[in-house]
Amino acid sequence: MKDHSEMHIPTFDDVIAAHERIRPHVHRTPVLTSSYLNDLSGCELFFKCENFQKAGAFKVRGASNAVFGLSDAQAARGVATHSSGNHALSLSYAAGRRGIPCHVVMPRTAPQAKKDAVRGYGGIITECEPSTSSREEYFARVQQETGADFVHPYNDPRVIAGQGTCACELMEQMQERGGGLDCVVAPIGGGGMISGTCLTLSRIAPEVKIYAAEPEQADDAARSFRAGHIIADDAPETVADGLKVPLKDLTWHFVSRHVTDILTASEQEIVDAMELIWKRMKIVMEPSSAVPLATILKNPDVFAGKRVGVVITGGNVDLGKLPWMQK
Incomplete structure (x- = not known):
């Protein structure tokens, strides 16, 4: 079985090549803001809306x-x-x-x-x-x-380089608005999006801090980060179904070198954040995408007064089984 993770660690040149290669096949997704959520969080939030991406997700x-x-x-x-x-x-x-x-x-x-x-x-x-x-x-x-x-979901240099184009776009869009970011928060499961973000930002905006957001009930990345080596859970249970998978060698390479911290949120905090975004921003997003906002609201001291990029990773949710309908 050929495993592309053995090939090479992707570079920023791979991200640039990916940006050109995929341009005809993906959307340049919008960056949205909410004054209500800014007031609630005590920081300025810029949501990179990959829930509007082709196939409904950054992947x-x-x-x-x-x-x-x-x-x-x-x-x-x-x-x-x-x-x-x-x-x-x-x-x-x-x-x-x-x-x-x-x-x-x-x-x-x-x-x-x-x-x-x-x-x-x-x-x-x-x-x-x-x-x-x-x-x-x-x-x-x-x-x-x-x-x-x-094509591994995340432990593949081609996939990580492709995910790195999201942060590229976000930084271009922030420049068009005449400002940068202090930090970026994205969900972490296997670490493909976070790795692509690390790959891009460490090259074009090394001053921007990168935070990963994870469910408490599937916190193997946070535990790995503290332990200094990969800890894998086989089958964690969480409403954030996109974040159940463990880190692998390629994604660990980026997470261990470039992530500032991994923050976690409870199931209820994730559902509350998801409901908040649906109500206030009028956009459809899945539970995994709500984890960053949940961790920002939970850690106000970390983000107070900062300009924060938030990656909304996807919008593929089962509309018949919305988590707040399960109460």
Whole structure:
């Protein structure tokens, strides 16, 4: 099984190349603000809205970079991955744009909305049990049968370089507004978005601090950060279904070197932050995307008076099962 994590650590040149490669296939998403949330948090928040991205999530950046970077011979065999949702549908979208097959191993408990979207983009789903070990076992079988190119959801230099284009855009948009940022907060699961953010900001704006936001009930990245080595949980339970996966060697490289801190929020704090953004900003976003705001509201001293970029990572939520309807 060829694992692209063994290839190389991506550089900022890879981000620049990705920016050009994926331009025809992704949106330049807007940066929105809310005076209400500024007052509530005691800082100036700039929301980078990847919930408006193609396929509804930032992951289409990394997926498109991987798919459109393949040679014709590689592409003919298609691509394959394992994912709880957003990477699966992003890779299916990109593969569909290139006209190649996409095989996806998904936990049977993944939101129905995400499964439907994967199939809608032409992805071929194999279901597994909701654990990392089951996911990897089923995936090895699918890849052996198809010979498809493995595009890991986050531990892949092509994917990390693609995710790095989000921070590139955010900094361009802040310059257009005539100001910079003091820090950026993004969710952390496997660490693809955070790694891309680290890769970009350490090169173009090293003074900007990077905070990762994580659910308390899936806090393996925070524990890894404190311990100085990767600690992986097999099957954590959290409403933030996109943040259940552990860090890997490539993402740990960036997290351990460039992240200022990893902050956590409880399930209730995440749901409250999500409801707040829906009500106040009138935008649809998923629970994973609410974790940054939840940690900002929980740690007012850290962010007081700062200009803070907040990455809203995705908007693929099951509208029939909104978390505040479960009360």
